[in-house]
Amino acid sequence: MNDSTLPRSTYAEISELAGVSKSTVSRVFNGDSRVHPDRVAAVFEAAKQIGYRPNRAARALSTGRTGLIAVVIDDDVSALGDPFWGMVTSGVSRVLMQNGLQTLLMVAPLDDDDGPVAHYLESNEVDGVIFAQVHKDTLVRKVAKSGVPVVVIGTPSDDATDIHFVDTNNVAGGYMGTNHLFKIGCKTVATITGDIGTSAGLHRLKGFELAHKENNVKLNKNLIAYGNWSFDSAKILMLRLLASNPDIDGVFAANDISAMAAIAAIEERGKRVPDDIAVVGFDDTLVSQTSRPALTTVKQDIVGLGQAAAEAMLEIISGEKPDSRILSTELIIRQSA
Amino acid sequence: MNDSTLPRSTYAEISELAGVSKSTVSRVFNGDSRVHPDRVAAVFEAAKQIGYRPNRAARALSTGRTGLIAVVIDDDVSALGDPFWGMVTSGVSRVLMQNGLQTLLMVAPLDDDDGPVAHYLESNEVDGVIFAQVHKDTLVRKVAKSGVPVVVIGTPSDDATDIHFVDTNNVAGGYMGTNHLFKIGCKTVATITGDIGTSAGLHRLKGFELAHKENNVKLNKNLIAYGNWSFDSAKILMLRLLASNPDIDGVFAANDISAMAAIAAIEERGKRVPDDIAVVGFDDTLVSQTSRPALTTVKQDIVGLGQAAAEAMLEIISGEKPDSRILSTELIIRQSA
DNA sequence: CATAAACATGAAACCGATTTCAGCAAGTGA
DNA sequence: TCACTTGCTGAAATCGGTTTCATGTTTATG
Incomplete structure (x- = not known):
């Protein structure tokens, strides 16, 4: 089943080594302030000693949060050759990673609001979805309605005012x-x-x-x-x-x-x-x-657009209701005009 | 805890509706041939009726497989502006998605073989790692040694012959x-x-x-x-x-x-x-x-490079030992020469 | 000083799948 | 007919965390 070559390390082992219960170990790692400093120290020490690595699947199962944010890019030919989307995505990825979240990349057609991608996004497999290059926003609305936090890069149509977006002006x-x-x-x-x-x-x-x-x-x-x-x-x-x-x-x-x-x-x-x-x-x-x-x-600040989208997502997840952001542009005069 | 707006759907509900045990439900979804056809039909019918969606975290916890493949791209400036990596990644993503796996994108410096990225990759959080744009392969070797399937896009140094790679000729x-x-x-x-x-x-x-x-x-x-x-x-x-x-x-x-x-x-x-x-x-x-x-x-076939890497990863995961693949190139004569 | 409130902790239930194990029914061979 | 596979099924344990609840210990309050 679990045949990793690394030694498994679990709360059970830490708890044994540190002489506390699993509950206390969990509290320590989640920053519960009520735990006595001595125990906190003991837990950290034990964890370091056995080289503890958390198991995200277990955490995801009990908390319902996966630590994954999907970036969905419309899969048409133009998306591939244009460096735009790679830059946006790297901006997203950087911010998310700094906050302990991972970037799930989905390059898929967005016109299918009942396909595998739609099902995946609605199934609480990810903690949020960032949409890019939106032609039709039926999928976006559907996912948003299912309760998953959504940020759109670009401006959704006027009647979707409840959806948070980030855009260039x-x-x-x-x-x-x-x-x-x-x-x-x-x-x-x-x-x-x-x-x-x-x-x-x-x-x-x-x-x-x-x-x-x-x-x-x-x-x-x-x-x-x-x-x-x-x-x-x-x-x-x-x-x-x-x-x-x-x-x-x-x-x-x-x-x-x-x-x-x-x-x-x-x-x-x-x-x-x-x-x-x-x-x-x-x-x-x-x-x-x-x-x-x-x-x-x-x-336009392309990487910044991705970063702004990721930041907005983080705020939404933490319960805030950020304003939509519009990034400014700048004229770069070279030779062609 | 789990406050999705969607009705939760679990094996328990299917099992009740179909009049079988959870074990049988699991067997049906995993294609166990021993289950009686009538039960199989009942389970599928019940699943469809309640709109069942699997919980990957639960599956990951018990199987030890997460269904995620990381694509790690070296984070230097050149990676951003060059459409190359976006195209490679979309090739990877397409193949993985067709096989029910997701693409986890990590844009990170590859010279740190003891940072958070290294820890993440070694911690069985992903079922495999595809590395791109490799300068130093210490991180690659370290991850491979930890038992995680690794595919490199590019050719590793001569003394890393055990690492599977995919490259353009x-x-x-x-x-x-x-x-x-x-x-x-x-x-x-x-x-x-x-x-x-x-x-x-x-x-x-x-x-x-x-x-x-x-x-x-x-x-x-x-x-x-x-x-x-x-x-x-x-x-x-x-x-x-x-x-x-x-x-x-x-x-x-x-x-x-x-x-x-x-x-x-x-x-x-x-x-x-x-x-x-x-x-x-x-x-x-x-x-x-x-x-x-x-x-x-x-x-060079850039998207194909990503696809080949993903295909190699799939083979490795399913226990095969594929040969490294070298994709051919083609001269495109236009005006500059 | 008695009682209530606040604090610190562990035992156990729980999340939703997979998997082992035991058991029942039907089929096979002698 | 008896012993023995073989096929199919369900109960229960398991994965590794989080969270509730109960309990024992302090500290604050009147």
């Missing part, structure tokens, strides 16, 4: 990027959106529209191309935009990868960046530094 | 990339290595050297620049190479990011890629498709 970011294009003199600014089924995609587009209003530029719907974060879609869209609107002199792309695609399309049509057309991206991932021309982009 | 890949440069007519080929403290970095360099031998080109040690996978280090090294060896006409970079950096450095010095200097990368991550000129690179 994508409206401000979209505004910032677009506004920069107007400020450097662009007259005809197009955008390649992200997936507007996600809050990030939608909000960045809102920021784009807001910048038009603030700069008293009439919004031309023909200059909005609806993409899905991917290089291929963005490139096709940019080529189309150039064909139908030859006077474009600025492009705001909803992520760095789309911006790269836009630049590729623009140069393919014999125009130059930034001289003929300026391009602004979003994310400030590695590509924005490594591309040529280096990409002017709206920076 | 980096020597062949390095050869392939370098050989291509010779085949297209390059005479003076430099390389920017990865971290040669890792097997991947070292083996790609070996492949570079091998290609020289096969092409009867004398190896010039001055053309080897020792990098660490990062953009910044690679760019500085490339600038140095150009300064000291003005006749370089080909560069093999140990990863795509370094190749991007090399191209940036080359163009900064007023030379053109591939006309003046051809550049080959390694990985075939997204950047190699999105860069301009598009990067000629050695493709």
Whole structure:
């Protein structure tokens, strides 16, 4: 059954060695203040001596808490190639680990709210769930309703106000990027959106529209191309935009990868960046530094987003009701605009 | 204690509803063939009716298996920005999930073989550990010795032959990339290595050297620049190479990011890629498709690497002793060489 | 000084599965 | 028909912690 090569160590052994009961051992390890200092010392000493390691399964069984937080990432192709999610996850993992919790990673389709993933999340196998890249929030709502603490990275739809979320200020970011294009003199600014089924995609587009209003530029719907974060879609869209609107002199792309695609399309049509057309991206991932021309982009704190989500989760678990957090963005000016 | 909002469901309830004992319920769920078909049906029917969900903690406590596999990724800066590890991990996760196991992600420094991570891994909290990005294998050896199944992504040092590993054929890949440069007519080929403290970095360099031998080109040690996978280090090294060896006409970079950096450095010095200097990368991550000129690179199956690691882990757990697997590489010719 | 309240502790029940062991029923062989 | 497998089943022990409850000991209160 248990055939570990390590010597087993249990409360029973500590209790024997320290001359106290299992109950007292448990109290000591859980910081119960009522135990006499001498016993506390004896227990710690005994534990150290036999190299005690707690058995989490046993603890989980009796407390109902597993010490695991699931991070659920939507399993579509774009999730894999984009370093974004790895960075978010490492931010989550770092904070959780510092607090004695472990990160359970689930890369799975989120549109199935009755599949194995849904069952797993609802079954108290984890103490909380952090959702990322949400298109549909039916699964999120279902899990939240089952009583499991939930934090969403991104902004849930308006009618899910009871769900805690952490997000980048994508409206401000979209505004910032677009506004920069107007400020450097662009007259005809197009955008390649992200997936507007996600809050990030939608909000960045809102920021784009807001910048038009603030700069008293009439919004031309023909200059909005609806993409899905991917290089291929963005490139096709940019080529189309150039064909139908030859006077474009600025492009705001909803992520760095789309911006790269836009630049590729623009140069393919014999125009130059930034001289003929300026391009602004979003994310400030590695590509924005490594591309040529280096990409002017709206920076978001990706690792910080993961950390904030984990911190929110910790607060919720400890019974607090934290406010949702919106992280600010910053314009990084390089060469492309 | 257990205050889930879901109705609790246990073997006891099934047993009552189905009119059998808990023992029989357990046998049914574990596929014990001795149970009478009628009872099996009754148990499944009862389970479905009350919406039974197993409690993994309870199972873990009595079997000693947790159903968790840890993926341990070395926590240095390069791990974050590089999409490589996210892709590997998603490959692992997919295979494990298909087999009812969960992926526990630990992003942690691997040089501490007596810290909390080490203790956790040795404490039978997980059924197996997959290590990635290994510089030093002291922790790996320690965990393996403690009796926990271990799979390494990468190749461990020669004296750790008992540890199972899964790797890309980096020597062949390095050869392939370098050989291509010779085949297209390059005479003076430099390389920017990865971290040669890792097997991947070292083996790609070996492949570079091998290609020289096969092409009867004398190896010039001055053309080897020792990098660490990062953009910044690679760019500085490339600038140095150009300064000291003005006749370089080909560069093999140990990863795509370094190749991007090399191209940036080359163009900064007023030379053109591939006309003046051809550049080959390694990985075939997204950047190699999105860069301009598009990067000629050695493709490795990154997701497949994760999948292979997970499959090896499954075999080890089920008592087999699988052979270590070496995945092949493929040259993807684009524009940069 | 008597009584109540606070404190410190151990015995035992409990969490929800798995597994051993014993026992009953049916089938086999002599 | 008797002894003996073989097949199927349930009671009870077990995994390693946590928690309740009862008890003995101090300290505070009137």
